[in-house]
Amino acid sequence: xxxxxxxxxxxxxxxxxxxxxxxxxxxxxxxxxxxxxxxxxxxxxxxxxxxxxxxxxxxxxxxxxxxxxxxxxxxxxxxxxxxxxxxxxxxxxxxxxxxxxxxxxxxxxxxxxxxxxxxxxxxxxxxxxxxxxxxxxxxxxxxxxxxxxxxxxxxxxxxxxxxxxxxxxxxxxxxxxxxxxxxxxxxxxxxxxxxxxxxxxxxxxxxxxxxxxxxxxxxxxxxxxxxxxxxxxxxxxxxxxxxxxxxxxxxxxxxxxxxxxxxxxxxxxxxxxxxxxxxxxxxxxxxxxxxxxxxxxxxxxxxxxxxxxxxxxxxxxxxxxxxxxxxxxxxxxxxxxxxxxxxxxxxxxxxxxxxxxxxxxxxxxxxxxxxxxxxxxxxxxxxxxxxxxxxxxxxxxxxxxxxxxxxxxxxxxxxxxxxxxxxxxxxxxxxxxxxx
Amino acid sequence: xxxxxxxxxxxxxxxxxxxxxxxxxxxxxxxxxxxxxxxxxxxxxxxxxxxxxxxxxxxxxxxxxxxxxxxxxxxxxxxxxxxxxxxxxxxxxxxxxxxxxxxxxxxxxxxxxxxxxxxxxxxxxxxxxxxxxxxxxxxxxxxxxxxxxxxxxxxxxxxxxxxxxxxxxxxxxxxxxxxxxxxxxxxxxxxxxxxxxxxxxxxxxxxxxxxxxxxxxxxxxxxxxxxxxxxxxxxxxxxxxxxxxxxxxxxxxxxxxxxxxxxxxxxxxxxxxxxxxxxxxxxxxxxxxxxxxxxxxxxxxxxxxxxxxxxx
Numbered sequence: 115x116x117x118x119x120x121x122x123x124x125x126x127x128x129x130x131x132x133x134x135x136x137x138x139x140x141x142x143x144x145x146x147x148x149x150x151x152x153x154x155x156x157x158x159x160x161x162x163x164x165x166x167x168x169x170x171x172x173x174x175x176x177x178x179x180x181x182x183x184x185x186x187x188x189x190x191x192x193x194x195x196x197x198x199x200x201x202x203x204x205x206x207x208x209x210x211x212x213x214x215x216x217x218x219x220x221x222x223x224x225x226x227x228x229x230x231x232x233x234x235x236x237x238x239x240x241x242x243x244x245x246x247x248x249x250x251x252x253x254x255x256x257x258x259x260x261x262x263x264x265x266x267x268x269x270x271x272x273x274x275x276x277x278x279x280x281x282x283x284x285x286x287x288x289x290x291x292x293x294x295x296x297x298x299x300x301x302x303x304x305x306x307x308x309x310x311x312x313x314x315x316x317x318x319x320x321x322x323x324x325x326x327x328x329x330x331x332x333x334x335x336x337x338x339x340x341x342x343x344x345x346x347x348x349x350x351x352x353x354x355x356x357x358x359x360x361x362x363x364x365x366x367x368x369x370x371x372x373x374x375x376x377x378x379x380x381x382x383x384x385x386x387x388x389x390x391x392x393x394x395x396x397x398x399x400x401x402x403x404x405x406x407x408x409x410x411x412x413x414x415x416x417x418x419x420x421x422x423x424x425x426x427x428x429x430x431x432x433x434x435x436x437x438x439x440x441x442x443x444x445x446x447x448x449x450x451x452x453x454x455x456x457x458x459x460x461x462x463x464x465x466x467x468x469x470x471x472x473x474x475x476x477x478x479x480x481x482x483x484x485x486x487x488x489x490x491x492x493x494x495x496x497x498x499x500x501x502x503x504x505x506x507x508x509x510x511x512x513x514x515x516x517x518x519x520x521x522x523x524x525x526x527x528x529x530x531x532x533x534x535x536x537x538x539x540x541x542x543x544x545x546x547x548x549x550x
Numbered sequence: 551x552x553x554x555x556x557x558x559x560x561x562x563x564x565x566x567x568x569x570x571x572x573x574x575x576x577x578x579x580x581x582x583x584x585x586x587x588x589x590x591x592x593x594x595x596x597x598x599x600x601x602x603x604x605x606x607x608x609x610x611x612x613x614x615x616x617x618x619x620x621x622x623x624x625x626x627x628x629x630x631x632x633x634x635x636x637x638x639x640x641x642x643x644x645x646x647x648x649x650x651x652x653x654x655x656x657x658x659x660x661x662x663x664x665x666x667x668x669x670x671x672x673x674x675x676x677x678x679x680x681x682x683x684x685x686x687x688x689x690x691x692x693x694x695x696x697x698x699x700x701x702x703x704x705x706x707x708x709x710x711x712x713x714x715x716x717x718x719x720x721x722x723x724x725x726x727x728x729x730x731x732x733x734x735x736x737x738x739x740x741x742x743x744x745x746x747x748x749x750x751x752x753x754x755x756x757x758x759x760x761x762x763x764x765x766x767x768x769x770x771x772x773x774x775x776x777x778x779x780x781x782x783x784x785x786x787x788x789x790x791x792x793x794x795x796x797x798x799x800x801x802x803x804x805x806x807x808x809x810x811x812x813x814x815x816x817x818x819x820x821x822x823x824x825x826x827x828x829x830x831x832x833x834x835x836x837x838x839x840x841x842x843x844x845x846x847x848x849x850x851x852x853x854x855x856x857x858x859x860x861x862x
Contacts, residue, residue, distance in 0.1 A: 180807070183828045189613045189828065210828055214614035361699060362718030362812030370700050507827040511811055514634070517811025521720060532633075540627065545830065546619045547612040 171436035227436035240489025244499035254422030270378035318494030327501040331545035344489030384485025400481040414494035502542030607834035625835035650795035657740030682738035690803025693731035747781035
């Protein structure tokens with residue numbers, strides 16, 4: 115860990131030295147993000163373009179490691195009074211940073227105070243309220259938004275003579291044929307996100323009390339009904355029959371067999387699109403995350419995954435003005451379209467989506483549109499999102515217990531009982547940290 | 551009379567050192583002055599953080615530091631009553647025991663054999679020692695490559711014997727990989743110390759013993775091993791500490807920071823809850839418990855075990 119941080123800080127220091135010379139009059143602002151590799155290059159490109167587009171502000175992006183590392187670094191810096199102006203925080207960390215009253219300037223307030231026009235209706239429906247408070251005020255600016263979608267190995271479909279499934283019932287019908295054709299029929303890549311959270315959203319099922327946690331941390335408890343237990347009972351059966359593959363908690367371990375052409379259907383992120391297109395040597399397509407037709411009211415929009423940008427508090431007015439100006443730049447249709455095109459993350463505004471359509475992006479690459487279409491499906495009562503604290507640990511509990519289900523160490527019923535017990539305990543502990 | 555094969559009675563060879571000369575400073579200030587840097591370092595890097603950990607273990611605090619609630623012993627109660635904590639503690643015990651025993655045992659065997667090598671001794675020793683220079687995360691990385699569930703050569707090898715090894719999916723397979731990587735990383739340190747310990751045993755004692763006793767195996771247990779005891783005791787402490795704390799890097803790389811349904815040690819759990827989950831109170835309570843464990847362990851080691859060890 116330590117060596118990675120050292121390298122990261124050396125790179126950051128070098129980046130700071132490189133930019134400070136060029137920008138004395140401009141106000142310097144920093145942006146801590148968690149976008150590595152190809153995504154990091156696009157982030158750097160956006161920052162360079164932004165700095166070139168105006169003279170008043172100079173933005174320095176700093177890569178701080180993974181999502182958890184970035185949030186932890188931001189917290190440590192905040193306590194030391196050295197927080198960055200803008201920090202990228204992922205979905206599971208949203209409750210932590212929003213719950214800490216006074217850690218951030220709500221993005222809606224920040225934009226309005228600095229004369230940037232803001233209308234929450236400009237944002238596409240699926241991303242609008244995930245990082246908002248219970249009154250619908252936007253706190254964090256949705257940045258890299260993704261949806262879990264089903265990637266399809268077209269060769270496998272052809273070989274087995276089947277069509278890609280829309281529902282899990284259809285999957286059950288075709289899975290034996292895919293297996294016969296020599297493929298592992300289905301693999302997922304992130305159990306909490308794809309099989310729990312978005313199982314809830316795709317079936318419009320309540321995830322937690324207190325309006326999925328948005329109405330306050332005190333008394334929030336997880337809700338697990340029959341549908342999700344049935345789903346895991348089915349998944350365990352598929353696993354035992356060789357119709358489903360499970361390779362642990364690591365994302366890459368589960369993606370690799372699909373990339374190698376061994377897997378027929380893989381549930382990944384809409385943001386995985388660019389990477390897959392570069393890697394695989396078979397034709398592939400994508401469709402919506404499947405749902406159980408048997409569950410009434412299913413086929414609703416999914417939650418957004420990914421992360422949002424937060425403006426941290428305790429900064430001068432000039433710096434806040436620059437943060438607002440960067441947010442304005444970032445949400446402009448051209449920049450959003452570029453981000454969408456280069457990375458596969460969905461554009462966050464309607465205008466950017468229109469621009470991508472007009473440009474013919476989806477005629478060239480139809481799979482790129484699946485994510486945003488899924489987020490634009492009819493909303494339900496429970497599809498807005500969820501807000502739960504210590505959520506990283508709750509996800510760890512899910513991974514642990516659901517992993518035990520797949521390895522046969524526990525039953526589905528017991529696993530969800532433990533997830534609820536441990537999760538509720540974490541939620542009530544979190545409530546004590548903020549509601550006092 | 552020297553008896554290296556004393557039947558049922560065990561003989562001890564104790565070489566007494568010269569009585570220590572008494573040395574004293576002229577002014578009482580100088581020793582304190584000389585000690586000051588060390589004490590300052592201990593205070594800043596251990597006492598202060600430790601006190602901070604004890605303080606925050608009694609609070610539930612929002613990570614950004616806006617609010618904190620005094621919760622008494624709730625953090626400790628939540629920790630020890632959690633079923634997962636018991637599971638993690640059990641694994642830590644087993645892990646520490648196995649890593650210590652295996653790495654000490656393997657290193658001792660290698661050192662005894664290396665001590666007897668006459669030709670090419672230095673290249674043989676270098677080959678055994680080089681792993682010492684490998685950083686723990688790198689050791690973990692090499693381990694993860696060897697044990698990778700898709701391409702790892704070890705996984706492919708054991709598959710020939712029908713063992714479907716899946717690191718990261720199967721709890722015991724992951725534990726196996728962690729233990730192997732940790733032992734592999736620690737053997738060279740132990741080897742170096744054991745070898746120098748062996749070379750410190752005087753030739754005359756060894757010759758006398760070999761006149762008395764023909765069985766090399768018994769000679770080892772009655773003469774060499776007791777004389778190695780101080781080294782062994784030192785290494786025992788070092789290895790327990792290593793298995794408890796320094797294996798963090800290996801575990802982190804094997805798990806790719808996603809614990810899932812995999813074994814973790816108590817130290818790694820402190821990291822997961824505190825730095826990944828931002829639960830400062832719970833994490834502090836766990837580290838205070840860990841501090842107590844180390845404290846008790848230290849007392850046991852020095853009170854009970856050291857009495858049986860003779861320093862030359």
